[in-house]
Every structure is written in structure tokens, then in C-alpha cells.
Amino acid sequence: MTGTNLIWFLVIGLVAGFLAGKIMQGAGYGLIGDLVIGVVGAFLGGWIFGLLHIAAGGLIGLLVMAFVGAVVLIWLLRLLKRA
Numbered sequence: 001m002t003g004t005n006l007i008w009f010l011v012i013g014l015v016a017g018f019l020a021g022k023i024m025q026g027a028g029y030g031l032i033g034d035l036v037i038g039v040v041g042a043f044l045g046g047w048i049f050g051l052l053h054i055a056a057g058g059l060i061g062l063l064v065m066a067f068v069g070a071v072v073l074i075w076l077l078r079l080l081k082r083a
Contacts, residue, residue: 029077043069
């Protein structure tokens, strides 16, 4: 991964985390928490899409992948919080 790709990956993750934080109901994790969740969720989304053999191309596809990963991560964190 080149430096430019890493920067785009982080930006997409930050946007996805912000959007996921706004979409998911309930108390959020704050702006910084949502952004961190977005970056980690981007990794998770890439892993999930890879398992399902779904190719996400272009900027919109990558944003959708990161968003799905961030939503899944928020869901998992809330599940762990209840336990």
C-alpha cells in the first residue's frame, strides 16, 4: 500500500465511521470514537467483503465497504457492552 492509498483509506474510514455513528441508533462514541471505529471498520469491511467474494471498486464501493464494516463493528461493540 503506497502512501497515497493509505491516506485515501484513512479518509474513507473516517467518513464511514462518521456516517455509521449517525445512522446507528442510541448513544454514540463521540466524534473521535466514531472516526476510530470507521478506520477499524474499514479493515473489518474489507475482510467481510473478501470472505463473501464481493468486489468493491471505486470510491463509492470502498466507502460502502468501510461503512458496512463500521456498522458491524458498532453492532458488535454494543453486543459486548450488554454482556
